[in-house]
Amino acid sequence: DVKVTQSSRYLVKRTGEKVFLECVQDMDHENMFWYRQDPGLGLRLIYFSYDVKMKEKGDIPEGYSVSREKKERFSLILESASTNQTSMYLCASSLGSGNEQYFGPGTRLTVT
Amino acid sequence: AQSVTQLDSHVSVSEGTPVLLRCNYSSSYSPSLFWYVQHPNKGLQLLLKYTSAATLVKGINGFEAEFKKSETSFHLTKPSAHMSDAAEYFCVVSDGVQGAQKLVFGQGTRLTINP
Known part of the structure; x- marks a missing residue:
């Protein structure tokens, strides 16, 4: 089974802090993606990568x-x-x- | 550009009755289409996918979807709802770009099952 893990399930940070969210997959996949999910907006693509050291901007x-x-x-x-x-x-x-994406469990980030 | 519209933000059915979640898409060429499910506090799980083979696609947990090109629809159905089907469902279209193949998500439909 493909496993995608994310470093934290819940995170609380203060305004102005630098925040790192980590994601690891164990199936040697070329492509990786970051989305944010907000009520009523579905998932929106932030950035993606199709190879090591490569990155592409998403929609936001x-x-x-x-x-x-x-x-x-x-x-x-x-x-x-x-x-x-x-x-x-x-x-x-x-x-x-052409292949489906496998998702991690998500990180709920709160910035106060 | 690809886009997806889920026609209902919330659907409520009784246990044992049929489920219909509606999805229309817009695509400039032959798309790949997916339905994902998200149970509370869980990640997204693939239910089924259409990639230009059979137009009627069977997925996990008794769900299926029919690709109708003339109607640009990809509605998700299940003959008999179960309490465990309560979740949020996302209709998704791929943009067909070579390489990473970005996905475009609908806004989601929350399915509630009444006992």
Whole structure:
């Protein structure tokens, strides 16, 4: 079974803090994704990566950056957290084009 | 650009009755379509996917969906609802871009099952 793990289930940070969200997958997938999920808006893509050290902006990249130094690990960085970044963050991975994405359990981030 | 519209934000049915969750999509070419389910406090799980093979797709837990190109629809159905089906359901279309293949999600439909 594919396993996608995220470093924290719940996180509380203060405005202005730098926040790291970590995601690890164990199936040697090329593609990895970061989404945020908000009520009534579904999932929105923040960033994705199709190879090590490669990254592409998704639909809402502002205020975020990412890092993929190793194939299995994809990090989401909030350089200076703001209250409007309070959300559920979901990481996913997929083997290649045309294949379904496998999701982690999510990190619920609260910025106060 | 691809887009997905889930026509109901909330559906409520009685246990043992049929389930219908409606989804329309917009795509400039032959899309791949998916339904995902999210149970409370859990990650998303793939229910089923359509990738230009049979138009009637069977998924897990008795769900199925029919791809209708003329109606640009991909509705999710189940003949008999079970209490464990209570969850949020997302209709998803792929953008077909080579490489990472981005997914575009609908807004979600919350399914409630009444005893």
